[in-house]
Amino acid sequence: MKLTALPAEFEAAKPVLDTIIAAGYEAYFVGGSVRDTILGKPLHDVDIATSAFPAEVKQLFKRTVDTGIEHGTVMILDHGTGYETTTFRTESGYQDFRRPDQVTFVRSLKEDLQRRDFTINALAMKPDGTVIDMFDGLKDLDAGILRAVGVAEERFHEDALRMMRAVRFASQLDFEIEPQTQAAIADNAALLTKIAVERTRVEWEKLLMGQRPQRGLRALLATALYRYLPGMAAHRAVLADLMDNADWHLPTIEAAWTLLAWITERRQSTQVRQLLKQWKTSNELIVHVTAAVSALASLQANGRLTAQENFATGLDALTTANQVAAILGFGQPLDQLTAAYHQLPIHDRHELAVNGGDLIRTGVVTPGPAMGTILQACLTAVIDGQVANQRDALLDFSRMAADTKSD
Template sequence: MILTQLPPEFEAARPVLDTITAAGYEAYFVGGCVRDTILGKPLHDVDIATSAFPAEVKALFKRTVDTGIEHGTVMILDHGTGYETTTFRTESSYQDYRRPDSVTFVRSLQQDLQRRDFTINALAMKTSGEVVDLFDGLADLKAGVLRAVGVAEDRFHEDALRMMRAIRFASQLDFDIESTTERAIQDNAALLSKIAVERTRVEWEKLLTGQAPKRGLAALLATDLYRYMPKMADQRAALVTLCDLPDWQLPDTASAWTLMAWLTGCRERQQISRLLKAWKTSNELIMHVEAASHALAALKAYGRLTARENFDVGHTALKTANQVATLLGFGQSQAELDQAYSALPIHDKHELAVNGGDLLRAGLVTPGPAMGQILAACLAAVINGKVKNERAELLDFARMVADSKSD
């Protein structure tokens, strides 16, 4: 196959490959960027593989960075863009199912490609657009099939995360996993427990937000791989429920985790926090999912949120909650929810027309817990429409609250 029209990302990188080949070495675009170009998908990055050893690559370019030189990777800086360029290599045994004990640089493209995970990722391309396909990856791309390069079990023993990657690609690309590859995942599923949670989480999130998540979930269930994911060993029923939902797609990781929290029965903040911390997500995401989950429960129970709930949840988490509610069959009109949120007198506590300094100057309080309590009462009164967000009215209200506390 020869691709006659290359994306601009390849054209921009062409001088890098031309410099390497002019020096007598081989250089190719490799992996996912070649796969996605053939599939007509946008490129996220451009990876280059070469027969030149790291020191030889560095000698050809003025500006390079040793991003992973022990594994043969050098970042070439060209006109403000960085291109990761990796020397052809073979890898030794994998004692921990994650990293090779050692790597050996080689001059052979075939030796380099045969260590890759799946045939559709073991494609190389010259700057002319000619695709080098040594493992029938083009046929698998055309058939929509994920197949391990060589012996599937060997590939998964080299890096057990490749099992999750297979499941994820099934979702992202809407591909089937070839039967021998799927059986090898099932036979070696327990090895996933040896992989860092953060690496597994990336694949899980990409699966849930893929174009065909039900295909990935079906493979996850068929192989029992889910048993070795954090907090998921006893959640087969939740995954089956997710798989049985009408066709759906999730727009982002926040909606994915909100849905997973709901289906796994996590309703309280502590439960949600424990789930997401087990997956080592960010504190920001945990707070977002906690807020969205609260809104989701309100939508399920009442079909709406109170003014205070709207204020506490916030617009972004409210939108997440309604996206998930829609998937679950109890979503509301987003326009009406947006209108209710917009109608709030204020949307942030810092918009309150009085602060602690105002209360002190008015002689209503002294520094201490009472100040916070009065400000909280003022905030609630404004949110619920009992008092206008105006300084004079709020000071009068604060005086009334202070007097009631002194009685």
């Protein structure tokens, strides 16, 4: 196969390959960028493989960065863009099922491609668009099949994360995992515990956000791989229900985790935090999903949020909650929800027209716990529309609140 119209990303990178080839070495575009070009999908990055050893690559270019030189990877900086360029290599001795104990640089493209995970990712392309296919990857691409390169069990023993990549690609590409590859995943699923949670999480999120997540979930359940995902072992039934649901799409990582927390009945804030901490997510994501799950409960119960709930949730988490509610069958018109949010007198506690310093200077309170209590009362009153968000009005309200408290 020869691709006649290459994406702009390849055209921009051609001078890098041309320089390497002119020096007497081989150089190819490899991996996902070749696969996605054939499938007509947008490119996320452009990777280059070469017969030149790292030191030889560095001699050819003025600006390089040793991003992973022990594994043969050098970042070539060309006109403001970085291109990861990796020497053909073989790997051996994967005692931790994650990283090779030994990496050997080689001059053979075939030796390099045969260590890759799936046939559809073991494609190389010359600068002129000629595709090199040594493992029938084009045939599998055409058939929508995910097949391990060579012996599937060996590929998964080299890096157990490849099992999650398989179910992720099933979702992302809407491909079927061929029987021998799927059987090898089932036989080795427990090896997923050898993989850092952070690496597994990336694949899990991509699966949930794929174009056909039902395929990925079906393979996840069929292979029992789900049993080795943090917090998922007891939830086969709800994952199966999700798989059997009508077509749905999760547009963001936040929506994916909100849906997951909801269907596994982690609906209290402590339960949501516990789940996300198991997966080692960011604190920012935990705050967002916790707020979204709380809003989701209100949407289910009432079809709307109170002013206080709107304020506490925030627009971003509210949008997430409604996206998930739509999947679950109780979504609301987003314009109505956002209009109610925008009608709030304030959207952040820092917008309150008085602060602690104002209360002290005007003699309403002295420093201490009472100040926080009165400020919270002011905030609640403003959000509910009981008091205008004006300094004088709030000072009067504060004095009444302080008098009531002292009584």
